[in-house]
Amino acid sequence: MPALQTVTSYFPRPLFIAASLSAVLFFYSTGFNDNWLLTWLAPLPVCLYALQVHAGKAALAAFPAYVLGAMNQFGYLPPLLFAGTTVLNAVIFTASVLLFRTLVQEKHQTFAPFAFAAFWTSYEFVRSLFSSFGTFESLAYTQVFNLPVIQLASLTGIWGITFLLMLIPASLAVLWHCRNQSSYYVTGLLTGGLLLAVLLFGISRLYLPGDGPVLKVGLAAIPATREELRSENIESITNTLRNYSHSTDALAAAGAQVVLLPEKIAFLTPAAREAGLSVLIQTADKNKVTLIAGLSLQEDHLYNAALVFAPDGSLLHSYHKQHLLPAYENRYTPGKDLALLDTGIDNRAGIAICKDLDFVQPSREYSRQEAGILFVPALDFHDDGWLHARIAVMRGVEGNYAIARAAQWGLLTVSDSRGRLLGVTVTGTAAGEASLLSEVPLGGGQSLYSQTGDWLAWLCLLITTLTIFQLCQKRTNKKLRYEEQ
Structure with missing residues (x-):
């Protein structure tokens, strides 16, 4: 007692x-x-x-x-x-x-x-x-x-x-x-x-009123298992990329000027590099769109990369993910450089990959460089799709730019520089093939936060x-x- x-x-x-x-x-x-x-x-x-x-x-x-x-x-x-x-x-x-x-x-x-x-x-x-x-x-x-x-x-x-x-x-x-x-x-x-x-x-x-012009952006995600994303079989890789080519055809026909694909959609080994890149080059050239694809890219090192193809099919940029996921991406080498590209409508765009947006950099530096939109190939793990998507939305408000984010197992999301969601589509095996087309008012970058830290x-x-x-x-x-x- x-x-x-x-x-x-x-x-x-x-x-x-x-x-x-x-x-x-x-x-x-x-x-x-x-x-x-x-x-x-x-x-x-x-x-x-x-x-x-x-x-x-x-x-x-x-x-x-x-x-x-x-x-x-x-x-x-x-x-x-x-x-x-x-x-x-x-x-x-x-x-x-x-x-x-x-x-x-x-x-x-x-x-x-x-x-x-x-x-x-x-x-x-x-x-x-x-x-x-x-x-x-x-x-x-x-x-x-x-x-x-x-x-x-x-x-x-x-x-x-x-x-x-x-x-x-x-x-x-x-x-x-x-x-x-x-x-x-x-x-x-x-x-x-x-x-x-x-x-x-x-x-x-x-x-x-908005800071910049409007860009029509298309996003797509095709169901895939972990094994398919890691496959080094050349036929399997080219089939995956051809499927994404068909998705790009449909988005471009609907008016998309830029098409964004998820993170690690294929594993481009040296043996598969020529065949894989050929599909992406032809897709961008045929549709006259800027095509952004997330890939595992084996070069001198293994990179988690986002390749950007111009409307004429030429390779504009190869951005390497800077913030790798511990344990899961130990084999990959982190990148260090930004990737800025011209949107073709008097505005600049930046590239980041998935976990990069969990950190204030490189996002803040893109704002300082006057990026009007950030394109983000992503992966996610089903249940955490919205957790990571909302972080991306907040980065856009911080940096005064729009965000287009395509996750393999999460969400396709587009938000403007004020954090307003312009479009959301669920992705993943259960959801089937997913796509999203949105007209995005671009931001102006250069927020007070990006300037003062x-x-x-x-x-x-x-x-x-x-x-x-x-x-x-x-x-x-x-x-x-x-x-x-």
């Missing part, structure tokens, strides 16, 4: 309620889910609870809330990798809640929500610099359907969206906790004013560092005074 009382004293009903509510909100707003409104509320129950209890109970609520909320991605990553990343994320979330709680206790109620948001944003930024997944796990991608808010990415990158997602619930917690204090008004005015400014900017950007993320890191340093110094001074007495 005493043991039971001890347990219930550390795990009271409010703790369970706070942790469970936050976990449910995280679960249904992140990962494979798209309930973007819930993301704004997910940290709120834990933040409210943390302001009413001691640090130990606050941590006991925050840690499981994040872990359980992340369980919607269980099975997507290898178990050890999932466990490691989830625990690390939960530890940082717990630390941010404890920092928030400490600042409110130290009578910094107005600053506390901003510090909380800066702490988590700093973590996402630092994680993206060292993780092989880049920015993949950022909370910002949950907001892709929240068009006014995601326009902020053109100014701050995804970091501004992440900051806002953590600022709002923390501010609501402070507003409730300090509702009888004067700081109530200051916190409300600062947070409310910032949110209003973001919404006004987003709405204005959505309704401003991760300025907000670095600012958040500076704020976090100074805040922690000052808290540590304050506690050290208190300890010294106590010892002197």
